[in-house]
Amino acid sequence: MIRPFLQILLLTGLVLGADVAPAASIVVFAAASLTDSLQEIARAYTRQSGDQVALNFGSSSSLARQIQEGAPADVFFSADQAQMDSLEKQGLIAAETRRNRLSNSLVIVVADDSKLAIASAKDLTQAAVKRIALADPQSVPAGIYSRKYLEQLGLWPALAAKVVPTDNVRAALAAVESGNVQAGMVYKTDAAISKHVKIAFAVPPGEGPDILYPMAQVKGSKDPAAARKFLDYLNSAEAGRVFEKFGFLIPK
Amino acid sequence: MTAEEWQIVWFTAWVSALSTLLILPLGLATAWLLARRDWPGKSLVQTVVMMPLVMPPVATGLILLKLLGRRGPLGRFFHDTVDLDIIFTWRGVLIALGVMSFPLLVLAARIAFEQVPARFEQIARTLGAGEARVFFTITLPLAWRGILGGMTLAFARALGEFGATIMVAGNIPGQTSTLSLSIFQHVQLGQDPQAFRLLGVSVALAFLAVWTSECLLLRPRR
Numbered sequence: 001m002i003r004p005f006l007q008i009l010l011l012t013g014l015v016l017g018a019d020v021a022p023a024a025s026i027v028v029f030a031a032a033s034l035t036d037s038l039q040e041i042a043r044a045y046t047r048q049s050g051d052q053v054a055l056n057f058g059s060s061s062s063l064a065r066q067i068q069e070g071a072p073a074d075v076f077f078s079a080d081q082a083q084m085d086s087l088e089k090q091g092l093i094a095a096e097t098r099r100n101r102l103s104n105s106l107v108i109v110v111a112d113d114s115k116l117a118i119a120s121a122k123d124l125t126q127a128a129v130k131r132i133a134l135a136d137p138q139s140v141p142a143g144i145y146s147r148k149y150l151e152q153l154g155l156w157p158a159l160a161a162k163v164v165p166t167d168n169v170r171a172a173l174a175a176v177e178s179g180n181v182q183a184g185m186v187y188k189t190d191a192a193i194s195k196h197v198k199i200a201f202a203v204p205p206g207e208g209p210d211i212l213y214p215m216a217q218v219k220g221s222k223d224p225a226a227a228r229k230f231l232d233y234l235n236s237a238e239a240g241r242v243f244e245k246f247g248f249l250i251p252k
Numbered sequence: 253m254t255a256e257e258w259q260i261v262w263f264t265a266w267v268s269a270l271s272t273l274l275i276l277p278l279g280l281a282t283a284w285l286l287a288r289r290d291w292p293g294k295s296l297v298q299t300v301v302m303m304p305l306v307m308p309p310v311a312t313g314l315i316l317l318k319l320l321g322r323r324g325p326l327g328r329f330f331h332d333t334v335d336l337d338i339i340f341t342w343r344g345v346l347i348a349l350g351v352m353s354f355p356l357l358v359l360a361a362r363i364a365f366e367q368v369p370a371r372f373e374q375i376a377r378t379l380g381a382g383e384a385r386v387f388f389t390i391t392l393p394l395a396w397r398g399i400l401g402g403m404t405l406a407f408a409r410a411l412g413e414f415g416a417t418i419m420v421a422g423n424i425p426g427q428t429s430t431l432s433l434s435i436f437q438h439v440q441l442g443q444d445p446q447a448f449r450l451l452g453v454s455v456a457l458a459f460l461a462v463w464t465s466e467c468l469l470l471r472p473r474r
Contacts, residue, residue: 165425
């Protein structure tokens with residue numbers, strides 16, 4: 001009679017105990033291009049602070065949409081301003097915590113065994129380039145940046161029909177790696193982590209669109225203090241060194 | 253409904269219909285062999301045929317992607333011999349739909365064949381009919397209702413396919429975008445009105461397809 005009751009009590013105690021444990025646990029929604037750098041930073045942060053960090057990567061647009069639908073995020077790290085702006089306008093982020101942390105640039109990548117001669121964006125118009133992987137140019141930041149750049153050069157009308165839109169920038173990278181598309185446009189930092197692609201052309205700084213990554217605390221966060229603590233860490237020089245190691249630039 | 257939306261509905265409908273027709277010969281042959289013959293490895297084949305029904309569609313899609321991709325064995329063969337690309341084209345959609353709906357067709361056709369009294373086939377044989385004649389004049393006419401029901405189910409499954417399609421064909425507007433992929437895309441972009449219109453079409457098509465198959469499969473045969 002008593003024993004099952006005690007067991008339940010004990011179990012409840014364990015569950016509750018886990019809840020009141022000193023270590024906090026936060027959920028970070030971050031742009032797919034931040035995958036590797038944030039994983040490394042989160043590991044270091046957990047080692048130091050004991051706080052658990054769950055990372056959810058995707059295109060900034062789908063993440064913003066999920067936050068809008070009430071997804072339990074504590075921190076949002078976007079690859080463009082538009083997504084953060086839309087959340088700020090809806091009052092879903094703590095505006096005073098918003099800060100542009102990183103910048104990035106675009107490159108054209110081809111598979112490492114590709115024999116195509118591509119030395120500029122214009123070379124993408126050649127017939128041998130049948131398909132070009134881009135993050136969805138309608139919604140995903142990396143795709144929107146790429147489209148802006150190609151539009152600026154007047155190449156978009158010629159290239160639009162070749163575009164294979166992907167869910168996020170890493171999916172575009174994977175399509176190039178697999179050889180199923182002849183070329184793709186991704187961030188320089190994505191190209192750097194892949195052993196199976198080579199950079200055919202890097203958009204010179206100043207010529208492409210400004211790419212700035214803002215981050216902020218999500219208003220609906222259940223533990224704003226822990227979220228801000230992690231944001232402080234992301235702002236630290238230590239985290240900055242990791243971002244730079246992966247090729248990100250730190251804006252002044 | 254805009255012109256693009258009609259294009260998506262039309263593309264989805266015809267590529268689903270085409271895939272159903274393409275899997276028909278192999279599907280019927282498989283179903284008949286499973287229903288009427290005993291052979292070594294039968295249970296193994298039966299299991300493999302049913303796999304796409306129970307595996308995560310994305311996993312099936314990944315297998316297809318690796319097989320049919322430019323670096324995959326089949327993909328390389330097609331590219332080198334007939335210069336045909338499958339991944340990220342409508343052919344990819346066709347193959348994904350066919351593979352995903354194959355088990356449903358086989359399942360329904362197998363049951364239909366099993367329900368044909370073997371006695372009738374025996375009688376035809378004693379009267380001198382060959383196996384092909386028995387099949388086309390006895391088995392098939394008696395099983396057609398179940399087969400048609402299976403085709404309708406396969407068609408309906410194809411209409412709604414998502415996981416395997418997005419792996420193999422991506423979601424290219426005007427080229428590989430199907431109903432389900434477009435709905436997903438519209439919701440991602442926060443374009444709910446467009447998503448709802450396509451949702452309405454999906455509901456209507458699914459209702460029609462299932463209703464047709466119910467009528468075909470469930471009505472008692474005379």
